[in-house]
Amino acid sequence: MKFFVDTADVDAIRELHDLGMVDGVTTNPSLILKSGRDILEVTKEICSFVEGPVSAEVVAEKAADMIAEGRKLAEIAPNIAVKVPLTWDGLKACKVLSGEGKMVNVTLCFSSNQALLAAKAGATFISPFIGRLDDISLDGLELIDDIRTIYDNYGFDTQILAASIRTLNHARECALIGADVMTAPPSVIKAMASHVLTDKGLEQFNKDWAKTGQKIL
Ligand code: G3P
DSSP states (O other): OEEEEEOOOHHHHHHHHHTTOOSEEEOOHHHHHHHTSOHHHHHHHHHTTOOSOEEEEOOOSSHHHHHHHHHHHHTSOTTEEEEEESSHHHHHHHHHHHHTTOEEEEEEEOSHHHHHHHHHTTOSEEEEBHHHHHHTTSOHHHHHHHHHHHHHHHTOOOEEEEBSOOSHHHHHHHHHHTOSEEEEOHHHHHHTTOOHHHHHHHHHHHHHHHHHTOOOO
């Protein structure tokens, strides 16, 4: 499973990138706002060291305007994935931009029918939002599972980019289901390294080591 990091915080991306944990980056208007940076400038900086796809989102409502914004965003770097919303206009923009050879990430997907349409419109990535479905007492992981089945049934090569990942269980289940990619905030990716028994075991080893009076260096 590829790991994309869901942030526009360059320092956080760099830390994970140095560990080989960053296969790509996703951003959205809320994350750009949180970064306090200009979208073109921060996206360019991210693309200067991240080799994999970097998603940058259009904000227009009409297909023609989305296409114009997408073309401008794609000029930032060859690894830009233009992110368009899963609306009828977004699907039109997806079809045109993917036809031009650009990577397209269709976002704000909340149903398997929407995912089917995105694949037929040539999406490189489909972004189903797990956490936001859970927020309204639906099952976000069930959606990932359904899309996996549908895409496999028909051999679509659109990659499932599991998004709105909030918990360690989301990450684990996405890996078990076979999501192609998960995009998660740096905090979730870092939390994947933690286990209470690791901490407890280390504490005991440190105590016992101190009793030996030895040194390695
Ligand atoms: O990738 C989509 C993500 O940014 C949304 O996450 O937690 O705001 O639902 P969240």
